[in-house]
Amino acid sequence: MPRIIVDDHFCKGCGLCVDACPVDIIELDYKKITAKGYHPAYLTDEDKCTGCMSCATMCPDVAITVVR
Template identity: 50%
Template sequence: MAKVKGAVVVNEERCKGCDLCVVACPTDTLALQSKEVNDRGYHFAYMARPDSCIGCSNCAVVCPDGCIEVYRVIVK
């Protein structure tokens, strides 16, 4: 049976670190960057555990700034 793997791309410069995507992720894939900040001074979201992403798009749906894109790949 094929398995779906996902990939999340965050526009780091638009992300304001609101943490909504991190909370909405059912697999704890996303986290907020603790050391780096973007040009506006916010800690941005990133894929902390990329292997656990299932491509559900919950993060993209709840993002108020529309700075998240989700891609899905079927792995055989």
């Protein structure tokens, strides 16, 4: 089953991955703040991830890894 891994060290919470996800299962985690002061992205429903890599392609900081 595909899923994504977001590296909080690199994620700056820009939200481009949220907009790029065709199944709307990525959100910014407003309950968490990284060491750099950002709200990182996270996967809300692993079962719906298609592994399309749209989020990883859009990420300007290469913070997302897609596992298939």
